[in-house]
Amino acid sequence: MFKTYEEIRVWREEMIESVSDDHLQLNTFHDQLIHHTFHLAKEKVEREQGEPPAPFAFFLMGSAGRYEQSLWSDQDHGILFDGDEKHQDYYLSLGEEIRDGMAIVGYERCEGNVMASNPLWCQPVDVFTRQISEWLREAEWQSLRHFLIFFDSRVLVGESELLLKVKETSFAVIDEEPGLLARLMDNVNYVKKGVGVFGQLLPDYSGEKKGHFNLKQTVYFPYINALRILSLFQHVTNSSTLSRFEALRSLYPSLSEYENGFRQFLQQRLELKKDAEDYQQVHVIKVEQLSKEEKQQLKKQVKSAQKLYQMAKNIIKEGRT
Structure with a gap:
């Protein structure tokens, strides 16, 4: 269908x-x-180096992994392959070509x-499975962040x-x-x-964002961090926040009201940032540009997201003591 990235x-x-x-x-x-x-x-890469030497998985992380990208997004991705380490150079070449x-295309x-x-x-x-285990057992801030x-x-x-x-x-x-779950929670404990x-x-x-309200740190992060930690606690492999809500709803019925709030936030974020011209503008909004109704909606979202985050912290604390 397409012959070039420019297309x-x-x-x-x-x-x-x-x-x-x-x-x-x-x-x-x-x-x-x-x-x-x-x-x-x-x-x-196949034209230059031949077909992939082993079965592989190209996976997405970040907002793409969560199926939560807005108009603009950066890149977060990786490759796992079921083969010898000698094949790594091939897949790194593929990774470089994907990155470029x-x-x-615009990411x-x-x-x-x-x-x-x-x-x-x-x-x-x-190798990656061992690396994940090491990150968790090290329990250092950076290794847990990677996990x-x-x-x-x-x-x-x-x-x-x-x-x-x-x-x-x-x-x-x-x-x-x-x-370990408490340590993972501490890793994302800062809530703006x-x-x-x-x-x-x-x-x-x-600073350069003076007068701007940070949608990502004040609303979005508390939602995704809460559902991520509950998913780890309950062994839910789903990656999107909405699918995590669905998987956890029967265990925590009170999640339903927060799920509705998160859906509303995703929609409001699109509406507020529909004119964003690049990735840097997607996550912040000038407060003075908001209508009274939009401000009220955001206040409600902030309180809901942070209440959910506190609820998740309490569940982990009670479940691991």
Whole structure:
């Protein structure tokens, strides 16, 4: 269908506005864009180095892994392969081509280098499984951060069971290590205060984002961090926050009200940021540009998200003591 990354980028520019007001349609479109980009990258590497030497899985992490991308997104992806370490160079070449192709299509490179071009995120499945276990047993801030990034993952192309094997191993390690869930919770414990004592929204008061309200840190992160930790606690392998709500609803019936709030937030985020011109603008909004009704909605979202986060903390505390 597409012969160049530039053609995919043009398709993105032509079509994205038509799906920009519907969360599910937008993320389906992102998947299509990345899928086409992946196959162009794979075809190029195959021409140069031959067919893939082992079964593999190309997986997405971050907002893409959670099926929660907005208009703009950066790259978070990796490759697992079921074969010898000598094949790593092949898949790193594929990861580099995917990285460069996605950048042309319109996805910024990940600042933290969480991409399949990085050997840390492109490994044989057995090696990566050991690495995940080591990250969890080390329980250092950075290693746990890497694990949390990984856990929000799903396979876009290839063998889904390779990723599932790693996640199931992580559950076994967590079950063996008392207090590890609490450490994981501590890793994401910072929650940016969004509403002041007088009920006002709290924007940044200095720097280049002065006057801007951070949607990501005040609303989005508390939601996703709460559902991620509960999923780890209950061995739920789903990666999207909505699918985690669905999987956990029978265990925690009170999640239903928060699920509705999260759906509303995803929609409100699209509406507020429909004119964002790049990835940097997606997560912040000028408070002065908000209507009275929009401010009220955001205040409600802040309180709901942070209440849910506290609820998840309490569940983990009670379940692990």
